[in-house]
Amino acid sequence: MNYRRINLKLKHPLAFWSAFPDPSERVFWYDSQKQTLIIASQRLTTVQEKGIKNYPYVFYSQSFFEQVKGELWQDMGNEIIAFKHYYIQTKTDSYVLSCDPLPDIKDQETVLQHHSYEEEAPEYTEWVKLYKKLQENITSGKTVKIVASREVKFTSLTPFNVEAILERLVQNNPGAFIFAYHKSGKTFLGASPEILVQKTGNQVLSYALAGTMPRALENGAQLLLKDSKNLQEHQIVVQKIKEKLLEKVSQVKIEQTDIMTLKNVYHLQTVLKAKAGEHSLIDWTKHLHPTPALGGHPSRAALDFLRANEKHERGLYAAPLGLIDSQGNGTIIVAIRSALLKDKACYAYAGCGIVAASDCQAEFDETKIKLKTILEAL
Numbered sequence: 063m064n065y066r067r068i069n070l071k072l073k074h075p076l077a078f079w080s081a082f083p084d085p086s087e088r089v090f091w092y093d094s095q096k097q098t099l100i101i102a103s104q105r106l107t108t109v110q111e112k113g114i115k116n117y118p119y120v121f122y123s124q125s126f127f128e129q130v131k132g133e134l135w136q137d138m139g140n141e142i143i144a145f146k147h148y149y150i151q152t153k154t155d156s157y158v159l160s161c162d163p164l165p166d167i168k169d170q171e172t173v174l175q176h177h178s179y180e181e182e183a184p185e186y187t188e189w190v191k192l193y194k195k196l197q198e199n200i201t202s203g204k205t206v207k208i209v210a211s212r213e214v215k216f217t218s219l220t221p222f223n224v225e226a227i228l229e230r231l232v233q234n235n236p237g238a239f240i241f242a243y244h245k246s247g248k249t250f251l252g253a254s255p256e257i258l259v260q261k262t263g264n265q266v267l268s269y270a271l272a273g274t275m276p277r278a279l280e281n282g283a284q285l286l287l288k289d290s291k292n293l294q295e296h297q298i299v300v301q302k303i304k305e306k307l308l309e310k311v312s313q314v315k316i317e318q319t320d321i322m323t324l325k326n327v328y329h330l331q332t333v334l335k336a337k338a339g340e341h342s343l344i345d346w347t348k349h350l351h352p353t354p355a356l357g358g359h360p361s362r363a364a365l366d367f368l369r370a371n372e373k374h375e376r377g378l379y380a381a382p383l384g385l386i387d388s389q390g391n392g393t394i395i396v397a398i399r400s401a402l403l404k405d406k407a408c409y410a411y412a413g414c415g416i417v418a419a420s421d422c423q424a425e426f427d428e429t430k431i432k433l434k435t436i437l438e439a440l
């Protein structure tokens with residue numbers, strides 16, 4: 063496909079997003095580690111994996127579970143999509159790649175509108191019920207760890223303003239991957255710190271990210287590095303990713319476990335690296351998802367439990383998504399610290415890994431802290 067390159071430096075890059083109102087499909091992707099922003103707009107076509115090389119970037123997503131239940135998440139994800147226009151901004155360059163005439167782009171500042179909203183959270187007693195069943199599952203030996211999640215609905219007096227929320231997600235979350243996928247009047251967005259798999263040439267990298275302490279806790283980072291419950295939760299993820307990598311390649315490099323510091327929480331983080339071999343980024347994604355940082359261990363039993371007992375549909379929450387370039391390189395994150403916006407409704411998601419030594423109230427509180435990523439952007 064022939065894309066023209068047009069030099070364009072926007073002072074307010076979100077103006078590119080705003081230049082394509084509904085029904086334009088759009089993707090926003092800001093890698094704050096590389097300080098690279100890509101905004102893709104207007105679907106050109108759905109792509110088969112072998113066709114990826116024909117487009118500057120494609121957007122890849124797959125739902126958390128293979129089957130998606132209910133109305134809310136219908137038609138979101140499980141596709142590879144090429145777009146007509148890409149606005150690309152790196153530390154040194156800024157341009158558009160386009161295969162269609164561009165609309166007028168007004169380089170206007172985003173109005174940082176705040177929203178007044180009401181919360182419709184399920185009762186704490188609902189969490190307690192789920193937690194009890196989960197502990198029974200662990201005690202019976204079916205599972206060792208399950209990552210349970212909550213969906214909390216926030217209703218605003220005015221429609222949620224995606225640009226303002228994205229702007230604040232970028233400002234508040236250095237180190238994270240800020241993403242948005244807009245389709246049919248719905249926007250799924252968030253600021254995820256977790257790379258499922260990143261492919262650069264013949265290298266792949268994956269984050270084991272599990273184990274959490276609030277930033278508000280004094281010495282939280284030091285406590286986390288020594289906390290046996292969190293270390294167990296974390297090690298399950300490291301071992302599983304290692305095992306999965308070794309199913310395809312002969313060597314894996316496991317870096318030292320460290321602390322990832324985010325705005326509201328600390329996490330335990332271990333980076334694993336391997337050779338990509340002949341496997342594509344999508345092969346690796348399908349092979350690794352869901353890690354026990356999002357599903358549980360053993361995986362099948364944990365997923366069966368979640369399907370049977372979580373009341374909400376996960377859709378793209380905790381699911382793999384990202385951009386892949388024409389060389390097959392890119393970063394697939396798991397879409398946590400995320401929410402689905404639809405007009406005046408915001409469905410926000412947060413989960414936490416639960417093992418035998420967990421505490422019901424502490425895990426609930428952890429999901430509330432994780433929800434702050436979204437709430438502080440509203």
Ligand SMILES: C=C(O[C@H]1C=CC=C(C(=O)O)[C@@H]1O)C(=O)O
Binds near residue numbers: 256398
């Ligand atoms: C499932 C989520 O977080 C995962 C990532 C980091 C730490 C986690 C934890 O400590 O439980 C979770 O595994 C979420 O934010 O919704």
